[in-house]
Amino acid sequence: MGINGFERPRDGYPTPPFSTDLLVDFHSGLLDPDVAEHVRVGVADDPDAQRILAALDATTEDLASLRGEEIPIPPDVRARMLRVIGESGTD
Template sequence: MEHNGADSHDGRYPGPPVPTDVLISFHAGHLDPAFADHVREVTADDPGAQRILAALDATNADLVSLRDEEVPIPPDVRARMLDTIGRFHTD
């Protein structure tokens, strides 16, 4: 994985502050185990990284809570959709 920012002592992984794109990949579980362990270690005492990870947790929780909620289509949007579909409908 490409990364920006300061490098760790061995130069393989970013040091603090960990770039946001790396935190997003870490949160999503898309880092290899060694890289994830490194990010977990260097972010443990980084308030900025912890805020970003907490925001990602909150966003996921919000999305999960909406999973089964029916959201009505606003009437103007519905009308435009039906108009568009009607233009493609042929008998």
């Protein structure tokens, strides 16, 4: 049986190098607590995993900085959206 869709080695935990998908689940808090702790310990000795987690942290910060910021819709996109809405009718 897998851990969040990942293969389990004999001891029941994923082994380094951890896949990007597993690290994304770890970063998102989706792993079982015991598996997350195992990954947390393994990441300490894995520079590649640390780089992936740092990139995920940076992405999360970038997205959080956009909250509440009003970003205008480009005029050509707005025109296409309005055209599609107008063509769809109101059934």
